[in-house]
Amino acid sequence: MGHLHDDVIRTVSDQDVRFIRLWFSDIVGTLKSIAISPADLEIAFTEGIGIDGSTIEGLTRSYESDMILRPDPATFELLAWRGETNATGRMMCDVLTPDGEPAASDPRRVLKDALARVEEKGLEFYAHPEIEFYLFQHPYQQGEPLRPIDGAGYFDHVHRGQGQDFRRSAIQHLEAMNIQVEYSHHENGPGQNEIDLRYADALTTADNIVTLRTVVKEVALSMGQVASFMPKPMIDQPGSGMHTHLSLFQGGKNAFHEPGAEYGLSRTGRQFIAGLLRHAPEYVAVTNQWVNSYKRLWGAQEAPSYICWGHNNRSALVRVPFHKPTKTTSSRVEYRGLDSSANPYLAFAVLLAAGMAGVEGGYELPEGAEDAVWELTERERRAMGIEPLPTDLFRALEVFESSELMADTLGEQVFEFFLRDKQQEWQRYREQVTDHELRSTFSRV
Secondary structure: OOHHHHHHHHHHHHOOEEEEEEEEEOOOOOEEEEEEOHHHHHHHHHOOEEEEHHHOOOOOOOOOOEEEEEEOHHHOEEOHHHOOOOEEEEEEEEEEOOOOOEOOOOHHHHHHHHHHHHHOOOEEEEEEEEEEEEEEOOOOOOOOOOOEOOOOOOOOOOOOOHHHHHHHHHHHHHHHOOOOEEEEEEOOOOOEEEEEEOOEEHHHHHHHHHHHHHHHHHHHHHOOOEEEOOOOOOOOOOOOEEEEEEEEEEOOEEOOEOOOOHHHEOHHHHHHHHHHHHOHHHHHHHHOOOOOHHHHHOOOOOOOOEEOEEOOOOOOOEEOOOOOOOOHHHOOEEEOOOEOOOOHHHHHHHHHHHHHHHHHHOOOOOOOOOOOHHHOOHHHHHHOOOEEOOOOHHHHHHHHHOOHHHHHHHOHHHHHHHHHHHHHHHHHHHOOOOHHHHHHHHHHO
């Protein structure tokens, strides 16, 4: 075994860890977990732990039910909310087939493969997410209105507010797990909060997002609250997005930076943005994977609905943030379309693939849009060459299904299962008779 394996085994012994949770994710990004005892750690590292994958969303075909979890020792951390006595540790896992090969259906493997392709070109991919979510007083119950924990707004300081206590506790738990938080604050909606994670490589960031969502839900429950990362839980309030800053580094230097260029943005950076824009209709089914996602995207309130980029334009799908001229490492692009509830492994893989298609294909970046794109007329948008994003999941899946880039990036198994799973979600949604329909139509016909 390697020294990292030995370090984990030593830590488990020294810290009196009684359980180790092996974490992995299904195709839509839902966290899955099994617990093992310290006595099984050595076997987990050398042989892996067998599971039945047949009931996990997208993990196996029905005739390939046996799978193996192999923990990544570099991800070992203690779960802060489980306490220090009889402690519980966790590790992220890679999913393998019974013969020890990486499972094509493992979302973490999809991102690892995407990163390996750019690493062959000497590039590293970094991400910095701004994760929004709501805190409610009670779980959703049919027929009952959702009740946020407060009525505050953007950056509001709520004296003795539950949200403030919540953020402090959540951040302490995250930092105890070596997940560095850059900012946190109250967001626009009542009970809506944001926690921004510090820059890290994309795989670490995806692991951290999965962990943050778990920490947020655990801390909320411990305080008698309920957290939700649903894209648009309330009709008249903003949705929850995950604006994510992306950058490529080569040889320790920021490949998006060029001194003296407009916005300090290099040709590589401009081509990367062009790739994000051109392929947006193809990957939006992954970055915005729920029926409800399109109610966020098309609900105004700062969510991007149109495929354009800008510098000081918060209605754009891609923004080039201001950076200090002396700070060359901070040149980056901000992708504003992501939902907080996206599968971060698949989302980062498709965003990287789209951006790299722009770099490798030498795409030209169109003119930026500095107007609020929502306020333009359809004619004005057409004249500027600004196309809309798909308006619902059905249209997004139509474009996704015909995309070679998505099939290549996700691999056949993930691509086919994701498509089938989401088509079924749309079908179930289409069959519903909603309260809105009953209110607006029942008495009129």
